[in-house]
Amino acid sequence: MSGKRTVCFSHGKESGPWGTKIEALADVAKSCDWQVESLDYQGMDDPDQRVAKLNAWCEFQTEPYVLVGSSMGGHVAASAANQQGRKALGLFLMAPAFYMEGFEQLTPNAPGCPITIVHGWNDDVVPWRNSACFAEPANAKLVLLDDDHRLVNTLDAVCAEFGAFLSRF
Numbered sequence: 001m002s003g004k005r006t007v008c009f010s011h012g013k014e015s016g017p018w019g020t021k022i023e024a025l026a027d028v029a030k031s032c033d034w035q036v037e038s039l040d041y042q043g044m045d046d047p048d049q050r051v052a053k054l055n056a057w058c059e060f061q062t063e064p065y066v067l068v069g070s071s072m073g074g075h076v077a078a079s080a081a082n083q084q085g086r087k088a089l090g091l092f093l094m095a096p097a098f099y100m101e102g103f104e105q106l107t108p109n110a111p112g113c114p115i116t117i118v119h120g121w122n123d124d125v126v127p128w129r130n131s132a133c134f135a136e137p138a139n140a141k142l143v144l145l146d147d148d149h150r151l152v153n154t155l156d157a158v159c160a161e162f163g164a165f166l167s168r169f
Contacts (some may be wrong), residue, residue: 004033005033005064005066005169006036006061007026007034007035007036007067008057008066008067009022009037009038009068009069010050010054010067010068010070010074010076011039011040012073012097015070016040017040021094021151021155022068024158028162028163028166029166031163032163032166032167039053039057047072047075050073050076051080054080055080055084058080058088061087064089064169065089066089066090066092067080067088067090067091068091068092068093069092070093070095070096070151074093074094074095074098074117075096075097075098075107075108078091078108078115082108082109082110084111085111086111088111088113089114089169090115090168091111091113092116092161092162093115094118094158095119095123095125095128095149095151096131098126098130107134110134110138114168115141116141116142116143116161116162117131117134118151118157118161119142120144120145120148120151121146124148126149128144
């Protein structure tokens with residue numbers, strides 16, 4: 001469909017391309033007249049392989065797009081957006097795997113596009129402070145919710161933030 005903006009989802013390490021969060025956010029995107037795509041990274045444990053797959057998808061795009069990622073998918077989306085320059089309209093991240101112990105140097109630089117990060121206060125996989133460290137120099141919006149890493153207990157709030165984010169474009 002020519003002329004349509006697209007949202008591309010990148011799932012986390014342990015999930016799949018159409019998990020609960022992605023399905024809910026895809027419904028939000030569709031209701032805002034965006035196309036949706038969700039890449040399948042199952043069986044790909046190496047974040048660099050995932051970034052290469054997303055970069056290949058980005059290179060193929062002729063219309064504007066927003067990248068969305070959860071956990072490792074957040075790292076992947078931010079890395080690809082950073083490597084793509086200013087092609088991505090924006091970046092919406094949920095509990096992104098930034099500054100993980102022993103892998104701090106792998107955290108990408110912030111791309112030059114609008115960024116919203118949603119993170120749970122009670123995340124025991126990726127500390128919310130890691131998102132705060134990324135958000136501050138990136139001038140990103142950071143939303144902290146009373147939830148854990150999966151963010152399913154506050155999914156309505158996540159969807160509302162996503163809808164507000166998409167309305168910017």
